[in-house]
Amino acid sequence: MKKNIAGSISLVMIIMIFSRLLSLVSVQVYMAFYGASDPYLNIYSYAVSVPNIIFTCFGTALSTVVIPIYAGYIANKKQDLAKTFADNLITITFVFTAGLVLVGIAISPLLPRLTELGDYDFAAKALMIMMPVMLFYGLNYIFQGMLQSNGKYSWPAFVSVPSSLVVIAYVILLGDRYGTTGLLVATFIGLSLQAIILI
Numbered sequence: 001m002k003k004n005i006a007g008s009i010s011l012v013m014i015i016m017i018f019s020r021l022l023s024l025v026s027v028q029v030y031m032a033f034y035g036a037s038d039p040y041l042n043i044y045s046y047a048v049s050v051p052n053i054i055f056t057c058f059g060t061a062l063s064t065v066v067i068p069i070y071a072g073y074i075a076n077k078k079q080d081l082a083k084t085f086a087d088n089l090i091t092i093t094f095v096f097t098a099g100l101v102l103v104g105i106a107i108s109p110l111l112p113r114l115t116e117l118g119d120y121d122f123a124a125k126a127l128m129i130m131m132p133v134m135l136f137y138g139l140n141y142i143f144q145g146m147l148q149s150n151g152k153y154s155w156p157a158f159v160s161v162p163s164s165l166v167v168i169a170y171v172i173l174l175g176d177r178y179g180t181t182g183l184l185v186a187t188f189i190g191l192s193l194q195a196i197i198l199i
Contacts, residue, residue, distance in 0.1 A: 011154060012153045012154060012157045015154060015157040015158050015161075016157045018161070019157065019158060019159070019160045019161045019164070020160075022160070022161055022164040022165070023160055023164050025164065025168065026163075026164040026165075026167040026168050029167070029168050029171050029172075030167060030171050030175075030183060033171045033175050034175075034179075034180065034183075038180070039117070039118040039119065040119065040122060040179070040180040041180060042117060042118070043117050043118070043119065043122055043123045043126050043180070044126060044180050044183055044184060044187075046115070046117060046123065046126070046127075047123070047126035047127050047129065047130045047184060048130055048184075048187060050104075050111065050127060050130070050131075051104060051130050051131050051133050051134050051137070052137070054100060054104060054134065055097070055100065055134045055137045055138070058096070058097070058100070058138070059137060059138070059141050062093070062138070062141045062142065062145070063141060063145065066089060066145075067141075067142070067145030067146075067149065069085065070082055070085055070086055070089070070145065070146060070149055071145070071148075071149035073085060074149045074150060075149075086142070086146060089142060090139070090142055093138040093139070093141075093142060094135065094138065094139070096138070097134045097135050097137070097138040098135060100134050101131050101132050101134050101135060104127070104131035104134065105127075105128050105131050105132075108124050108127035108128045108131060109124045111123075111124075111127060112124055112127070122180075122181075125181075126180075126181075126184055129181075129184045129185065129188060130184060130187070130188060132188070133188055133191045133192065136191055136192040136194065136195040136196075137191075137195075139195035139198075140159070140194050140195040140198065143195060143198035143199065144156040144159065144198060147198065155197065155198055156198070158197075159194045159197065159198060160194065162190060162193040162194070162197060163187070163190030163191050163193055163194055164190070165190075166186050166187075166189055166190035166193065167183070167186050167187055167190055169186075170182060170183060170186035171183070171186075174186075
């Protein structure tokens with residue numbers, strides 16, 4: 001029993017280390033390809049970070065308050081209540097994050113005016129491309145919490161690997177053709193995969 005637990009912990013640690021290293025590699029790949037001084041790369045970083053910042057407060061509430069309720073149902077063998085709670089949570093979260101996405105898209109033309117990013121039109125477009133990723137952030141928080149509550153830790157640890165691979169593959173195969181706009185789309189696809197693979 002102890003060997004099985006130790007083996008599981010070791011596997012999760014290896015996966016987490018690998019996923020973090022791969023994330024670092026993906027950043028190095030697109031930084032090296034486009035150049036750290038590329039103004040569009042600064043806009044890309046800004047557009048990726050804004051939805052994450054907007055969603056963080058809600059995501060923290062999911063992790064610290066809501067998911068433990070689901071875990072409590074599982075621990076007390078109340079599978080039906082856990083399933084009903086999870087279904088309701090997914091629906092409410094999806095509706096709420098859809099509202100956040102609409103608000104985010106609405107303010108996307110305004111936010112670049114508060115910064116000095118250079119190309120206003122590209123910055124507004126970049127934010128609009130990335131805002132819908134909040135839908136997947138919400139699902140990602142829920143699915144990770146559900147899996148961990150059921151003693152499944154490998155997939156939550158693995159979750160960032162596909163997104164890093166998508167970005168690396170895009171830069172190598174299509175980076176010249178579609179530039180930073182394509183990098184935004186590739187990043188969006190990669191982040192959405194995090195929730196999809198957990199399903």
